[in-house]
Amino acid sequence: MPAMEPSVLFERVALIGIGLIGSSLARVIQRDGLARSIAVAARTQATLDTAKALELGDTFTLDLSRVVEGADLVMICAPMGAYAAIANTIGPALKPGAIVSDVGSVKAVAIRDLRPHLPAGVHLVPGHPVAGTEHSGPEAGFAELFQGRWCILTPEPNADASAVERIADLWRRAGMMIEIMDAVHHDAVLAITSHLPHLIAYTIVDTAAQLEEDLQQEVVKFSAGGFRDFTRIAASDPVMWRDIFLANRDAVLEILGRFDEDLTALQRAIRRGEGAKLEEAFTRSRAIRRGVIAAKQA
C-alpha cells in the first residue's frame, strides 16, 4: 500500500445524514482531498438521490450497516433523536479502530445515546461545529460554511488523544477553530447562545402566525423593523430543533427561567413608565454586542 498523501486524513469517511452540515463537510473533504472515498447514507431515498445528483460522495445507500463498512471515520450528521437507533444499527458493523464522531448540538445526550452501542476499540469523539444557516438539505451545503467559526469537541475523560486530534484536524482543514470542553458545560453554554435564541424566535414568529389573517399579512409586509430577523432564525429545520430541545431540556429550561424573570422585569418597567430602568438595561446590552464584534463573531 502506498504512503498516504499529506492531505489525506482518512481512507474512507462514512457520512450518516447529508443535510446542511453533512453536505458542507462532504464538499470540504472533496475540495481538499481529505479522504480517499466518501460513503453517504440518508434516511430517505429522495435525499439520497439529491446527494447522488450533487455527487457528494462515491457510494450511496439507505443501509446503515453497509455505509460504515471499512470506514475509518463515521460522521453522524442526523437529527439527535435518531442517534440511539443509528448507533445500535452500525455498532456491530464498525471497523476496529474506527472513529465515530457527530455534529449534534447537544453533547451529553450524544454520548449517552451513542456510547453503549459502540464496541471496544472504536473511538468516540463527539463534536459540534458551531455554524449553520436557516436552510436545510443537501442542496443547502457549501464548503465555506465552517470558515472562521468554532468547533467544540467534547471527548470523554479517557478518550484516545490521537483520535481526538484527527477529528480536530479535519475541522481545522474546514477552516474552524477548535475548543475542547466538557459535554455538560457545552450544553449549558449552547443553551444560551443558540437554543434559547431559537426558541424565542420560533415563539415570536408563531405568535404572529396565530394572528388574524389580515393583521398577519401586514406583519409580513412591514417585517423590516426587526421581525424578519426572527423569521430567518425560525426557518431552521423543525425536526432538528425539536430534537435539540428534547435533548437539552434541563439547560434550556434553566436559562429560560432566567430570561422569563428578566422579561417580566422589563414588562413591569414599561407598565410603570420607568424609563430609566429600560435605558439602563438597553445600554447594558450594547456592551455585549461590542464583545461579539471584538471576538470577530459578528
Add this chain to the structure above:
Amino acid sequence: MPAMEPSVLFERVALIGIGLIGSSLARVIQRDGLARSIAVAARTQATLDTAKALELGDTFTLDLSRVVEGADLVMICAPMGAYAAIANTIGPALKPGAIVSDVGSVKAVAIRDLRPHLPAGVHLVPGHPVAGTEHSGPEAGFAELFQGRWCILTPEPNADASAVERIADLWRRAGMMIEIMDAVHHDAVLAITSHLPHLIAYTIVDTAAQLEEDLQQEVVKFSAGGFRDFTRIAASDPVMWRDIFLANRDAVLEILGRFDEDLTALQRAIRRGEGAKLEEAFTRSRAIRRGVIAAKQA
C-alpha cells in the same frame, strides 16, 4: 422668483435631529436636489459638529426656533420623548403653510404630543419610514437606507391631501413604498413587527449580560449559533427605544401577553417531552418566513 426645477420638492427643509434617519434623509435630499437648502438642528453641540463636518446641511444650530425659520418642511427625527417640548418650542416660529412631519415609530403619541402646539395653517403629516440599522448617529446614515422599504403615513382624517402627497413624494424619491394607515392601527402592527422583537432581543442579551463573567465570555465566543443576531438587534439606540416602549405601552403589553402565553406553552412542551407539539409550532413558523421572502422583505 424662477420656477422650481422638477426635482425640487421643498424650498427649505429643517431637520430636527440628525441621527441615523435624519442624516440618511439629508443625504437623499442632497443627492437628488430635493430641497434648495437644509437647516440642521441637534440636541448637542457634539452631534451638530459631526453633522457639520459631514456637510449634511447648509446651516447648523442648536436653536429650534431658528432652525424652522422660513422652512416649508420641518422633519422631526428625534427621540419621541422630546416631541412635546420640540413642538412647544417651534410652534410660534413655524411659517404659515409649513408641513411638520416626523419619523417616529409610534404614531398615536406623535399626534398627541405634536398637534396641540401647531398653529392653524400648519400641516401635520406623521410618518414612519420602516428602515434602520443597529448603528446610530450622523455618521451612521447613508442614502440607500430607505431603498425598497415601506414608509407608513398616518395623517389625521381631516388632513390636507396635498401636504400628505408631498411627504409621500419625498419618501418615494428616497426609494420607499408608501402605505397610508390609521395611527392606532400602525402602532398595533409595529408592536409586533418591531417593538416586541426589540424588547425580546434586549432581554435575552441582558440575560447573558448578567451571567457570571467566565460563562459570559464563552457566550460571546460561541455566539454564532443564533445569539449574535440578537446582539445586533439589541445594539440599537437605547434612548430611542426607551421612548418607543413608553410611547406604545398598551400595544406592546398586549402583544407581549400573547407572546408570553405562547412561550409558556412551548416551555411546557419541552418539560413534558412533547416532541410533536414542538415540531408543529416550528413548522408553522416556516410558513411565515416564506411570506416574508415572497414579500421581498427578507
